[in-house]
Amino acid sequence: MRIDIRHVAAALRRHRTATLLIGLQIALACAVLCNALFLLSKRLELMSMASGVDESHLVALSLQGTGNDLGRDTLLRIKQGLRGMAGVESVSMTNAVPFTQQAGEIGFRSVLDDPQYNQQGHFYVADNDFIRTVGVHLTDGRWLGNDEAANSKSFLPSSPSILMSRSYAQHIWPGQPSLGQVLFADGAQRRVVGLIEDLARPNPEPLILHNTVLITGSDVLGQVFVLRTDPGSRDRILRQALDAVARIAPDVVVDLDYSGTLSELRDRYFASNRAMAVMLCGIIAAMLLVTALGIVGLASFWVQQRRRQIGIRRAIGARRSDILSYFQTENFLIVSGGIALGMVMAFALNIVLMKLYEVPRLPLAYLPWGAVVLWVLGQLAVLGPALRAARVPPVVATRSV
Amino acid sequence: MFGYYLDLALRSLKRNRVLTALMVIAIAVGIGTSMTTLTVMYLLSGDPLPGRSAHIFYPQLDAETGKGMVRSHPADLLDYISARDLWSSGKADRQTMTAEALVKIQPVEAGRHPSMIDTLTTTSAFFSMFNVPFRYGGPWQPGDDEARSRTVVISERLNQQLFAGANSVGRTLRVDGNDLRIVGVLDHWRPTPRFYMVVGGHGASDTSDLYKPPHDLMLPLSTALDLHSQFSWFSCWGDVDPKNMAAAACEWVGLWVQLDTSATRSAYRDYLRDYDAQQRSLGRFDHAPNIRMMSLMEWLDFNQVVPKDVQLQTWLAFGFLVICLCNTVGLLLVKFLGRSGEIGVRRAMGASRRDIFMQCLVEAGTVGMLGGIGGLLLAWFGLWLVRQQKVAYADVAQLDPMLLLVTIVMAILASLLAGLLPAMRASRVPPALQIKVS
Numbered sequence: 001m002r003i004d005i006r007h008v009a010a011a012l013r014r015h016r017t018a019t020l021l022i023g024l025q026i027a028l029a030c031a032v033l034c035n036a037l038f039l040l041s042k043r044l045e046l047m048s049m050a051s052g053v054d055e056s057h058l059v060a061l062s063l064q065g066t067g068n069d070l071g072r073d074t075l076l077r078i079k080q081g082l083r084g085m086a087g088v089e090s091v092s093m094t095n096a097v098p099f100t101q102q103a104g105e106i107g108f109r110s111v112l113d114d115p116q117y118n119q120q121g122h123f124y125v126a127d128n129d130f131i132r133t134v135g136v137h138l139t140d141g142r143w144l145g146n147d148e149a150a151n152s153k154s155f156l157p158s159s160p161s162i163l164m165s166r167s168y169a170q171h172i173w174p175g176q177p178s179l180g181q182v183l184f185a186d187g188a189q190r191r192v193v194g195l196i197e198d199l200a201r202p203n204p205e206p207l208i209l210h211n212t213v214l215i216t217g218s219d220v221l222g223q224v225f226v227l228r229t230d231p232g233s234r235d236r237i238l239r240q241a242l243d244a245v246a247r248i249a250p251d252v253v254v255d256l257d258y259s260g261t262l263s264e265l266r267d268r269y270f271a272s273n274r275a276m277a278v279m280l281c282g283i284i285a286a287m288l289l290v291t292a293l294g295i296v297g298l299a300s301f302w303v304q305q306r307r308r309q310i311g312i313r314r315a316i317g318a319r320r321s322d323i324l325s326y327f328q329t330e331n332f333l334i335v336s337g338g339i340a341l342g343m344v345m346a347f348a349l350n351i352v353l354m355k356l357y358e359v360p361r362l363p364l365a366y367l368p369w370g371a372v373v374l375w376v377l378g379q380l381a382v383l384g385p386a387l388r389a390a391r392v393p394p395v396v397a398t399r400s401v
Numbered sequence: 402m403f404g405y406y407l408d409l410a411l412r413s414l415k416r417n418r419v420l421t422a423l424m425v426i427a428i429a430v431g432i433g434t435s436m437t438t439l440t441v442m443y444l445l446s447g448d449p450l451p452g453r454s455a456h457i458f459y460p461q462l463d464a465e466t467g468k469g470m471v472r473s474h475p476a477d478l479l480d481y482i483s484a485r486d487l488w489s490s491g492k493a494d495r496q497t498m499t500a501e502a503l504v505k506i507q508p509v510e511a512g513r514h515p516s517m518i519d520t521l522t523t524t525s526a527f528f529s530m531f532n533v534p535f536r537y538g539g540p541w542q543p544g545d546d547e548a549r550s551r552t553v554v555i556s557e558r559l560n561q562q563l564f565a566g567a568n569s570v571g572r573t574l575r576v577d578g579n580d581l582r583i584v585g586v587l588d589h590w591r592p593t594p595r596f597y598m599v600v601g602g603h604g605a606s607d608t609s610d611l612y613k614p615p616h617d618l619m620l621p622l623s624t625a626l627d628l629h630s631q632f633s634w635f636s637c638w639g640d641v642d643p644k645n646m647a648a649a650a651c652e653w654v655g656l657w658v659q660l661d662t663s664a665t666r667s668a669y670r671d672y673l674r675d676y677d678a679q680q681r682s683l684g685r686f687d688h689a690p691n692i693r694m695m696s697l698m699e700w701l702d703f704n705q706v707v708p709k710d711v712q713l714q715t716w717l718a719f720g721f722l723v724i725c726l727c728n729t730v731g732l733l734l735v736k737f738l739g740r741s742g743e744i745g746v747r748r749a750m751g752a753s754r755r756d757i758f759m760q761c762l763v764e765a766g767t768v769g770m771l772g773g774i775g776g777l778l779l780a781w782f783g784l785w786l787v788r789q790q791k792v793a794y795a796d797v798a799q800l801d802p803m804l805l806l807v808t809i810v811m812a813i814l815a816s817l818l819a820g821l822l823p824a825m826r827a828s829r830v831p832p833a834l835q836i837k838v839s
Contacts, residue, residue: 017734023725039713271790275713280717286430293426297423298732356711
């Protein structure tokens with residue numbers, strides 16, 4: 001016996017209220033599911049963003065205070081001491097590394113003397129060992145020469161040359177070659193001499209991840225030390241480095257919130273994102289569970305109600321598989337109806353979230369995923385009751401209830 | 402009658418335990434999640450200064466020179482010269498300046514490491530303006546602001562940490578290499594958010610740091626300037642000498658004024674306009690006026706202090722609650738119509754439609770009550786989970802007695818709402834037909 005969808009639909013029409021309810025529930029679940037999955041993927045994408053440095057090799061120590069307050073002698077003595085530790089390949093002094101505190105946010109002009117072209121970016125100011133230590137990759141142009149950073153009392157060294165994250169340079173000068181462009185920051189003109197593989201800002205946020213500029217030089221001071229070592233020794237190096245700082249400069253306070261292996265710092269930085277991701281997973285799981293339970297409850301009731309009819313159909317020749325596929329088809333119809341409505345509601349919910357919370361537009365690709373999840377969920381949930389229905393013996397038809 | 406219905410409801414619920422459990426779980430999970438997020442929302446969006454917040458204002462000017470165009474919003478903080486001029490004018494009923502600095506405190510006991518502490522530098526009126534409670538001692542006096550006295554007020558928490566909670570008034574604390582005398586120890590004070598230092602919230606993707614507990618150390622702004630403390634600044638536009646922030650071309654000081662009547666408010670707005678014009682004529686400001694004065698709550702709204710994640714979670718949780726309710730409507734319908742035979746008998750024996758309707762609603766309400774209790778336990782667990790998170794507001798996520806009541810009431814209302822349609826359907830069961838069938 002073939003299952004005729006028209007028959008199934010006709011039977012559903014007799015249970016209109018219950019069918020509409022479960023369909024509505026599936027539609028709501030579809031709307032929330034698509035949006036929650038989308039938000040979740042955005043979080044996961046942010047949490048796994050590229051930092052542009054060799055995280056697995058790096059340990060960072062942040063000192064409290066700015067480079068100028070701490071004093072040149074102290075900082076150089078600390079650097080010397082850290083470099084002398086066994087297992088440390090190189091040490092660099094910088095104002096920040098990814099996942100520490102923002103230390104060089106500067107407004108600059110990309111078109112000289114035109115206030116319309118104001119930009120904001122994070123300037124990494126580091127000594128000449130920075131590139132070798134953190135493992136920045138050059139994609140275009142040249143590195144900065146060792147003698148290019150002239151000392152300066154102001155915020156940035158007066159170096160005339162800078163390196164820029166590639167995507168950021170493209171963002172500022174769209175459709176133009178960015179090498180050789182000039183910008184005006186902190187009282188001086190700076191020329192882009194090299195483009196680097198995107199280097200993350202210390203505090204990346206969803207839409208501003210890589211707006212970074214790098215200036216290196218022999219005489220810059222920074223309050224963050226970054227150490228390169230092999231991945232297995234990072235924890236030991238961190239402990240020894242803290243001891244070394246306490247020994248070399250007992251007065252200096254290490255900011256433990258922003259000190260650790262780069263992997264730890266990344267974890268700490270994204271802690272609230274992880275909490276949100278866990279919360280979203282929890283909502284998704286609970287919602288799927290409740291929806292499945294609802295389907296089980298309703299299907300069980302229908303099976304019970306139709307025991308006699310099922311018996312009659314079995315007695316006049318329907319096979320067990322026919323009964324099974326009847327209930328599966330029924331469920332497929334209800335879920336499909338729910339999904340159709342749910343897709344519209346998913347976009348409505350997304351528009352609300354876009355208005356209120358600057359959530360991006362929901363990509364169409366999420367809809368088939370939401371649909372597949374709900375179809376599978378529906379089929380799994382109905383399987384139990386449907387199997388029970390298939391086990392109803394034909395003899396039921398001859399008994400009166 | 403209610404007692405009889407309740408008895409019937411309990412019997413019916415016991416008869417089909419699986420279905421009952423499904424309904425109770427659905428309501429409990431829906432209520433639990435939405436109450437957890439709602440509690441956090443409620444605690445984070447409250448008035449941090451009830452009764453007084455409407456009288457507290459935050460004047461802003463734009464002192465930045467040489468930028469060629471007027472910003473859409475004046476900077477979040479003022480430069481020191483403007484803040485000091487407005488503060489010392491005494492035009493408001495009360496006024497105080499606030500700025501943040503990072504200071505080093507030497508340990509009281511020898512052999513321990515020094516530590517750095519985020520410090521509030523302010524003026525004496527801060528404490529009376531914002532109803533700050535003291536356990537020991539009190540605020541410094543207005544004269545101390547002028548005299549740049551070496552005085553300090555510490556929090557309950559720091560007092561616990563340094564002096565094991567004893568009365569430490571009169572003792573000294575070594576701050577940035579200077580001995581400061583403790584004049585007051587705060588009592589427990591946890592405004593949410595930390596309203597007096599709300600900066601940079603608008604446009605930020607995560608505002609949870611605005612909910613940090615109040616500063617552990619508070620000292621006169623004049624004293625901190627004297628000690629060359631390391632102030633934090635909002636933005637700078639010229640050469641900055643960190644040792645001389647009083648003259649720096651930086652925005653780093655907040656000004657709070659208390660204006661008790663609408664007359665003083667409009668007078669103060671006029672005063673701000675006059676001050677701005679005067680500074681322009683003196684050549685210190687070089688662009689069109691960019692003046693604003695928001696009330697405390699307006700300022701918090703403008704900064705969108707309630708973290709977006711918390712709001713998103715609340716939306717999702719309520720979406721989820723609606724799904725749970727749909728689920729319950731379906732299950733109740735199944736349950737009531739499954740008892741059509743019984744209902745038919747009752748109808749034949751004289752029960753009116755209204756009786757059946759009420760009986761069904763009582764059963765739905767009972768499910769809601771049970772779900773509410775489950776939801777309360779889940780909300781309690783959910784808030785515990787929030788407290789385990791590493792967010793600045795984790796410690797305030799406590800179950801509120803008001804919300805406890807709301808939870809139960811909401812669960813019962815939700816289940817009654819869910820029971821409405823099924824009960825209506827059940828009450829329409831015709832008596833005769835059902836008896837014939839069975």
